[in-house]
Amino acid sequence: xxxxxxxxxxxxxxxxxxxxxxxxxxxxxxxxxxxxxxxxxxxxxxxxxxxxxxxxxxxxxxxxxxxxxxxxxxxxxxxxxxxxxxxxxxxxxxxxxxxxxxxxxxxxxxxxxxxxxxxxxxxxxxxxxxxxxxxxxxxxxxxxxxxxxxxxxxxxxxxxxxxxxxxxxxxxxxxx
Amino acid sequence: xxxxxxxxxxxxxxxxxxxxxxxxxxxxxxxxxxxxxxxxxxxxxxxxxxxxxxxxxxxxxxxxxxxxxxxxxxxxxxxxxxxxxxxxxxxxxxxxxxxxxxxxxxxxxxxxxxxxxxxxxxxxxxxxxxxxxxxxxxxxxxxxxxxxxxxxxxxxxxxxxxxxxxxxxxxxxxxx
Numbered sequence: 363x364x365x366x367x368x369x370x371x372x373x374x375x376x377x378x379x380x381x382x383x384x385x386x387x388x389x390x391x392x393x394x395x396x397x398x399x400x401x402x403x404x405x406x407x408x409x410x411x412x413x414x415x416x417x418x419x420x421x422x423x424x425x426x427x428x429x430x431x432x433x434x435x436x437x438x439x440x441x442x443x444x445x446x447x448x449x450x451x452x453x454x455x456x457x458x459x460x461x462x463x464x465x466x467x468x469x470x471x472x473x474x475x476x477x478x479x480x481x482x483x484x485x486x487x488x489x490x491x492x493x494x495x496x497x498x499x500x501x502x503x504x505x506x507x508x509x510x511x512x513x514x515x516x517x518x519x520x521x522x523x524x525x526x527x528x529x530x531x532x533x534x535x536x537x538x
Numbered sequence: 539x540x541x542x543x544x545x546x547x548x549x550x551x552x553x554x555x556x557x558x559x560x561x562x563x564x565x566x567x568x569x570x571x572x573x574x575x576x577x578x579x580x581x582x583x584x585x586x587x588x589x590x591x592x593x594x595x596x597x598x599x600x601x602x603x604x605x606x607x608x609x610x611x612x613x614x615x616x617x618x619x620x621x622x623x624x625x626x627x628x629x630x631x632x633x634x635x636x637x638x639x640x641x642x643x644x645x646x647x648x649x650x651x652x653x654x655x656x657x658x659x660x661x662x663x664x665x666x667x668x669x670x671x672x673x674x675x676x677x678x679x680x681x682x683x684x685x686x687x688x689x690x691x692x693x694x695x696x697x698x699x700x701x702x703x704x705x706x707x708x709x710x711x712x713x714x
Contacts, residue, residue: 369683371690372672383556387690414708496548507545514547514563518697525701532590 368393380492384513385484391517392480395425395524398531399469407472408465409534418530420460421523422472423453426479432516433479435499436509437486487513544569556668560689561660567693568656571601571700574707575645583648584641585710594706596636597699598648599629602655608692609655611675612685613662663689 367374368390374382399407399418407419416424427450434442442450452463495510543550544566550558575583575594583595592600603626610618618626628639671686 367682369677369681369687370674371684371686380559383559383686386687387694390687390690391694498546501545505545506543508547510547510559511545511562511566514566518563518567521694521697522701522704525698526705528698529702529705 376488378492381487388517391520398524398527402469406534416456418527420464423464425520426476427453428519429479429516432512436512552664554668556671557663564693567696574700574703578645582710592632594703596640599640601696602652603629604695605655605692608688612688
């Protein structure tokens with residue numbers, strides 16, 4: 363991403379117009395997530411505010427895992443396969459399992475996973491046309507959902523957890 | 539908003555195509571914010587997790603205040619005027635002043651302010667064309683920012699704080 367374009371939602375080389383706007387928003391959100399965790403040490407990434415909290419490391423993994431889930435759903439019209447469930451299950455589920463399994467890692471570990479997942483997303487989005495965003499499937503409840511919504515949801519989900527990460531960071535760094 | 543269209547980002551009657559997509563996203567985010575606070579009592583809205591936390595009531599006011607700020611910036615090309623600063627200053631600033639001034643109100647108070655602000659936003663957006671989203675101004679730093687970004691930022695900001703509201707709600711309701 364060109365830093366000069368960080369606050370412009372618009373055309374991005376290699377993407378169709380609507381997909382460009384979506385990618386602009388995803389890029390900006392990711393930029394702010396990375397800022398929110400810059401410089402964190404292992405102890406801060408593992409910090410648990412209380413017994414029901416998730417660590418910043420777990421939330422970073424969760425952000426990447428959700429994106430993997432929406433890749434499967436929108437690009438390949440399937441659920442996560444066994445191998446993906448194995449790799450991302452704890453991050454998807456959060457809670458007890460994530461508190462046990464996702465810890466002791468340096469920041470770079472989380473960042474490289476986020477980046478690898480995002481590279482695949484951008485490669486797949488770059489192969490699609492705007493009309494693809496309008497394609498709909500149904501939730502079990504019968505409500506229709508289109509691909510635009512699903513990718514909006516991916517960055518909305520990231521923003522939601524970035525809000526929690528910022529809050530946790532203030533507390534984790536105050537105590538460390 | 540038609541509940542059946544909640545998960546469709548697309549055309550909305552009364553708005554141009556790009557503005558429609560923005561409005562779809564704003565509608566969905568607002569729907570989730572309202573869900574996050576549904577049924578909260580005064581004591582939960584005022585709950586302070588610790589000395590540096592903001593209450594859910596203050597965060598709801600902050601969400602509305604930020605929207606008022608971006609209305610002034612994008613629709614009228616100005617900063618908040620004295621009357622608006624007076625009404626929204628504590629909500630914009632959060633922190634100590636908000637902890638002191640924003641409390642003791644029922645949920646309906648916050649919801650009606652959110653709705654009044656939003657109605658004005660939608661009325662103004664309905665009078666504009668997609669090209670307006672591309673109009674740029676500059677930050678003090680010299681970086682360009684367009685109207686699309688500013689309204690994306692309004693709902694992104696709301697999502698960020700909704701993440702904090704959900705977290706606070708779990709803790710406020712557990713203790714009440």
